[in-house]
Amino acid sequence: MPGKIVIGAQWGDEGKGKYIDIFAKSADMVVRSQGGNNAGHTVVVGKETYKLHVIPSGILYKDCVNIIGPGVVVDPESILTEIDGLQQKGISTEQLYIDPRCHVIMPWHLTLDALSEKSRGNSDIGTTKKGIGPCYMDKAERSGIRMHDFINPDKLKTSIFQAGARKNEMITSLYHESPLDLDIIFEKYCVFADRLRPFVKDTTVMVYNAVKSDKNVLFEGAQGTLLDLDMGTYPYVTSSHPVTGGSCIGSGIGPTAIRECFGVVKAYTTRVGKGPFPTELFDEIGDYIRERGFEFGTTTGRARRTGWFDAVIARYSVRVNGLTELILNKIDPLSGLKTLKVCTAYKINGKIVSEFPADFSELEHCEPIYEEFEGFDGDITICKTYAELPASLRKYVEAIEEMAGCPIRMIGTGPSRDNVICR
Numbered sequence: 001m002p003g004k005i006v007i008g009a010q011w012g013d014e015g016k017g018k019y020i021d022i023f024a025k026s027a028d029m030v031v032r033s034q035g036g037n038n039a040g041h042t043v044v045v046g047k048e049t050y051k052l053h054v055i056p057s058g059i060l061y062k063d064c065v066n067i068i069g070p071g072v073v074v075d076p077e078s079i080l081t082e083i084d085g086l087q088q089k090g091i092s093t094e095q096l097y098i099d100p101r102c103h104v105i106m107p108w109h110l111t112l113d114a115l116s117e118k119s120r121g122n123s124d125i126g127t128t129k130k131g132i133g134p135c136y137m138d139k140a141e142r143s144g145i146r147m148h149d150f151i152n153p154d155k156l157k158t159s160i161f162q163a164g165a166r167k168n169e170m171i172t173s174l175y176h177e178s179p180l181d182l183d184i185i186f187e188k189y190c191v192f193a194d195r196l197r198p199f200v201k202d203t204t205v206m207v208y209n210a211v212k213s214d215k216n217v218l219f220e221g222a223q224g225t226l227l228d229l230d231m232g233t234y235p236y237v238t239s240s241h242p243v244t245g246g247s248c249i250g251s252g253i254g255p256t257a258i259r260e261c262f263g264v265v266k267a268y269t270t271r272v273g274k275g276p277f278p279t280e281l282f283d284e285i286g287d288y289i290r291e292r293g294f295e296f297g298t299t300t301g302r303a304r305r306t307g308w309f310d311a312v313i314a315r316y317s318v319r320v321n322g323l324t325e326l327i328l329n330k331i332d333p334l335s336g337l338k339t340l341k342v343c344t345a346y347k348i349n350g351k352i353v354s355e356f357p358a359d360f361s362e363l364e365h366c367e368p369i370y371e372e373f374e375g376f377d378g379d380i381t382i383c384k385t386y387a388e389l390p391a392s393l394r395k396y397v398e399a400i401e402e403m404a405g406c407p408i409r410m411i412g413t414g415p416s417r418d419n420v421i422c423r
């Protein structure tokens, strides 16, 4: 049975983790295909909150197979901390598999992420400093360390000392910082390699066989469409492909293996890190949304920038991801606002632009054109059906659906698994 994919249709943190967890209840397998521990996916179950970074959000169901596909970059220390944390909470990681093709994030990637951000000064990207960009750089340059070499005791030493020496050269001569101690790294990473070895298996065969044998396979996106290396607001993007197409490459399957494409959007917009954000709010409404939506990064704790819903972005995401359905998440934080605004187009150099521009600098001076909607009041987390939602809110939902050009199938009314309305 062709699978289902859930991606972020804005700048990340749309609530993908919550929906993966909901869909995973009936899934046989959940697959991560790109990104690494820059992601932070929150799953709230009763009083317990799980913050997942590189481990798929299907891990909470013991019979669900969880795959870290070839396109993911894996930080050994970080994933082991995550595994330990889950096990301490009684969650089994027996059904977790890491593909041997995954590139490994090494300590020099973290160092170089921090140093290159520092050297950019005011033009920094605002990365998560998890070494993601430098690791994908090595992958593209064909000098990275893949998981199959990392767990091979005959190869690890050579890999670490060869790659490490080159990176120390950069750290000392380009950035004038002290070199990393490769002996200490080797000692520490031998232990990590031993612990990770049992998880490593060719996952591409597992995913293919699952799809072929009619299993329910779920592909979990990380980051969001506007952080995509090609389709996002370059250079203020991540170094992988969060769009739906990225899932095929990053899990080693063809496009015929996926049928349903769900895009998650918030009922407003947020972004962490730098870069253009046309509908950003710098006033008390922006603060209101941040506080009510608890918009602070799951991975870095940074306050997220907040703004009105942008229908230009939603339409763009529907197009570049081939979305078949939208999930409109986090409508509850908007409760109490008298007026809600939706950006329908941009005015750039006096011209009305309704397609998302390729050159981000055009966005820096654009003026959003808004349509206004009547707000709503009250606690909507208690609503269980669409009909129970306030009429003005339903009007807002239907207008977004019309502007985005894609049906809204689910609506998020609170952080928990149960706070979802299906239409």
Ligand code: GDP
Binding pocket: 008, 012, 013, 014, 015, 016, 017, 018, 039, 040, 041, 042, 043, 044, 292, 293, 294, 297, 298, 329, 330, 331, 332, 333, 411, 412, 413, 414, 415, 416, 419
């Ligand atoms: P992800 O990266 O896309 O998985 O999203 P994050 O977990 O980084 O951020 C989403 C945040 O919003 C988390 O704190 C969730 O618990 C919370 N959340 C998810 N859905 C809802 C919702 O419908 N309403 C509210 N108020 N919070 C939600």
Ligand code: IMO
Binding pocket: 008, 011, 012, 013, 014, 038, 039, 040, 041, 125, 126, 127, 128, 129, 130, 131, 132, 133, 221, 222, 223, 224, 227, 236, 237, 238, 239, 272, 273, 274, 298
């Ligand atoms: P999830 O999966 C939101 C952002 C960073 C920065 C840019 C590049 O939780 O939605 P990187 O460390 O990837 O080189 O940083 O991308 N970023 C995210 N923003 N959610 C994420 O993941 C993100 N992962 C990276 O803030 O602007």
Ligand code: MG
Binding pocket: 012, 013, 014, 039, 040, 041, 042, 298
């Ligand atoms: Mg997140």
